[in-house]
Amino acid sequence: MSRLREKFDTKQRFQAESPWLFALLGLFVLSWSYLSVLHRAVDITGDMQLFFIIVTGAFVGGIVIGRFMMPLIAYLCAAFIAAGGVALYVPTLPEGYSFVISTDILLADFGALITGLSILRIINAGVWATAVAPVPVFLTSYFASRKQYGRATSVGCVALGFFILTGDVDVTTGLIGVLGAAATVGFGDLDHSGGNLSAANALAIVLAVIVVLTATVSVVPGGESHPVLSREGANDPQTVEGASRTLTTSSRSKDRYASAPQFDSQSRATSRRTGVLGRTTVTLDRVGYEP
Numbered sequence: 001m002s003r004l005r006e007k008f009d010t011k012q013r014f015q016a017e018s019p020w021l022f023a024l025l026g027l028f029v030l031s032w033s034y035l036s037v038l039h040r041a042v043d044i045t046g047d048m049q050l051f052f053i054i055v056t057g058a059f060v061g062g063i064v065i066g067r068f069m070m071p072l073i074a075y076l077c078a079a080f081i082a083a084g085g086v087a088l089y090v091p092t093l094p095e096g097y098s099f100v101i102s103t104d105i106l107l108a109d110f111g112a113l114i115t116g117l118s119i120l121r122i123i124n125a126g127v128w129a130t131a132v133a134p135v136p137v138f139l140t141s142y143f144a145s146r147k148q149y150g151r152a153t154s155v156g157c158v159a160l161g162f163f164i165l166t167g168d169v170d171v172t173t174g175l176i177g178v179l180g181a182a183a184t185v186g187f188g189d190l191d192h193s194g195g196n197l198s199a200a201n202a203l204a205i206v207l208a209v210i211v212v213l214t215a216t217v218s219v220v221p222g223g224e225s226h227p228v229l230s231r232e233g234a235n236d237p238q239t240v241e242g243a244s245r246t247l248t249t250s251s252r253s254k255d256r257y258a259s260a261p262q263f264d265s266q267s268r269a270t271s272r273r274t275g276v277l278g279r280t281t282v283t284l285d286r287v288g289y290e291p
Contacts, residue, residue, distance in 0.1 A: 019190035023149050026183030030156040031140055033177025037163045038129035041119055046126020051133065058134035062141030074142045081138055085131030092124045114165040149188025153181050 035055065042051045058081065065074050086100070093099050099106075113119065122128050136159040143152035160177045163169045169177070 019187045023184050023187035026180040027144055027152055029180030030177050033173050034159040034163050037168045038133045041125040041129040046130055051130045054134050055137050058138040059141045062138040063145045066142040066145030078135055078139055081134050089127050089131040092127050116167045118168050119166055149184050153184045157181050
């Protein structure tokens with residue numbers, strides 16, 4: 001009889017503690033969904049060992065700081081990690097740190113990415129992925145260690161949502177990530193309210209609805225095949241498209257006014273790559289005239 005009672009007490013204790021464990025499991029699944037995208041980019045053009053070291057360090061650091069430090073310290077650490085990522089990635093760009101102060105290029109590249117351009121189109125995508133990964137991992141582990149499941153889920157959902165918009169997350173991975181996020185919030189709420197797994201019927205219904213909706217509804221129409229690329233400079237002779245239009249117009253004008261005195265100009269074209277997407281711009285420098 002005492003053995004049965006002990007077994008019953010153990011089951012009750014497990015049910016009381018299980019919401020916390022399942023919330024962490026959901027958070028792990030959510031983190032996997034976006035880290036798998038970054039892992040793929042690093043696997044193609046990056047240093048896999050460095051990627052694992054940085055991600056593991058961010059995870060452990062978030063847990064340690066979450067146990068002993070106040071939120072302000074955590075936010076400062078996240079800013080420091082982000083700055084380290086900038087210092088790691090920006091020097092690999094053709095124009096270096098001048099890119100950071102080019103607001104128009106930053107916004108154009110960001111707009112192209114969130115409208116369906118894959119991160120694999122980024123210059124040195126593996127280095128970029130290594131630089132980006134530690135910030136969400138650090139914040140997620142920090143909030144999880146403090147049992148702030150809502151904030152931890154928000155960080156993961158922002159990261160996953162970004163990669164869904166770029167088209168780098170397939171339907172299956174996106175579904176798994178969303179289920180992980182819902183499970184984290186649901187089980188986290190049970191943990192805070194002192195509930196147990198017997199009170200998780202409503203959560204199971206919500207997860208089932210998410211699965212059905214994800215399988216039948218397309219949330220982001222168009223996807224990666226229709227990125228919005230910047231058309232700035234279409235009539236500007238400093239861009240490739242603008243330069244070709246200018247040259248075509250000049251050729252037509254020359255034919256139209258063939259009877260007038262002609263002046264031939266000599267020009268030198270220089271090109272450079274700008275932004276994380278490596279747009280090529282052409283500058284035409286007029287170097288002389290001949291009557």
